[in-house]
Amino acid sequence: MHRDRVGAPAQGDRSPHRGGSRRNDRPHSRSHLSRPSEREPYSRARGGCGMTSISTKSAEPVDERSERSPSRWGKSLRSPLGLSIVSVSSLLILWTIASGTFVNSLILPSPWTVLSTTYSMIVDGELANHVGASLMRIIIGYANGCVWAIILGSAAGRIAAARGLIMPVMNLVRPISPVALVPLMIIWFGIGEMSKVVLVGYTAFITIFFNTMTGVASVPPTRIRAAQTLGASGFSVFRLVVFPSAIPYILAGMRIGLGLAFMSVVAAELIAAEEGIGFLIIQSRYSMLVDRMFVGLLCLSVIGFSIDYLFRRLIRRFGGAYVGKEFSETL
The missing domain is CATH 1.20.5 (Single alpha-helices involved in coiled-coils or other helix-helix interfaces)
Structure with a gap:
């Protein structure tokens, strides 16, 4: 027999202070530490007694390439x-x-050959004459087509009787290609400027008319009734409610009609003209001067793109109150 030491703890009795001191004396490993954002929330389901548990997962290395912002060139x-x-x-x-x-x-020909030919034609003034003649025909014909298309399209979209009179004729002439009308225009108006202007106006008129009619007819009836409740009637309703609501449709048609006007004027100048971009292309074909043909195509591309860009900028600058930001961004 041996005697138990006085004051010695019984077997199995562990002092929490001694065990705790031993654990505190051990060096902390980095794997047992984590950042505050990685600590797990306290959960009573895990038997937590008011103490938060610390995650033992080691911090994953951060990929510097993934956090690197894209360069200025990118x-x-x-x-x-x-x-x-x-x-x-x-x-x-x-x-x-x-x-x-x-x-x-x-x-x-190479692009540099085309650019060299373009420069020589600019210097001697030949290119300016052709471009000026085509632009004048486009401006006059397009302006006339826009005016008549908006007037008749508004009437067809607003008045049922006008729609019944106009739509049968429009449905008959709409499938006719403007190129097919060139010989007829020459017979009716001669080889002068009138035939080109009428053809350009007709081409722009078709698209703008149908867009205008659709826009006027698509105005919500609630807007019209609201304006009538406030005292508007007749032409005031059209001027204050119907036409502003149809402006997005009209502008979309005008933009499409502008591109079609360029196509039609070239088609007319290919057949009957003494100057113009189309005349330049067809005359160069007879002489096999392909570089000059590319000059004409380059002029059409640059001028058409520039006018379309200016058109969109004007809409965003002055038409934002009517078309809205979302619609103006799509133009």
């Missing part, structure tokens, strides 16, 4: 302007490679 290339530059540059590179390598340069 942001520029991803912008609409950057993508446009990349697209046009790629086209020019492919064009340059194809010219003289896969295709005869007499049939497909």
Whole structure:
């Protein structure tokens, strides 16, 4: 037999202070520590007694490449302007490679040959005469087409009797291509300016008319009744409610009609003209001057793009109150 020591704890009796002191004396491992954001929330279901449990998961290494912000060049290339530059540059590179390598340069001149020919035509004033003649025909014909299309389209969309009179004729002439009307225009109006102007006006008129009629007819009746409740009647309802509501449709039709006007004037000048971009293209074809033909195509592209861009800028600047920001961004 041996005697128990006085004051010694019984077997199995552990002092929490001694055990705790031993644990505190041990060096802390980094795997047992975590940032405050990684601590698990207190849960009574786990038997927590007012103490938070600390996650023992080690902090994952942060990938510096994933947090690195994109470079300035990357942001520029991803912008609409950057993508446009990349697209046009790629086209020019492919064009340059194809010219003289896969295709005869007499049939497909290089971009630099076209630019050189363009410069020489600008210097001697020949290009200005052709561009000025085409632009004058487009402006006059397009303006007349817009005016008549908006007037008749508004009447057809607002008045049932007018719609019954106008729509049968419009449905008959709408499928007729403007190119098919060129010989008839020459017979009726001669080879002068009138035939080109009428053809351009007709082409723009068709699209703008149907867009205007759709916009006027699509005005919600609640807006009209609200205006009538406030005392508006007759032409005041059309001026204050119907026409402003139809402006987005009208502007969309005007933009499409502008592009069609360029197509129609070239078609008219290809057949009967003494100057103009279409005349330049057809005359160069007879002489196999393909570089001059590309000059005419380049003029159509640049002028059409510039006018369309100016049209969209004017709408965003002055028409925002009528079309709204969302619609103006789509133009």
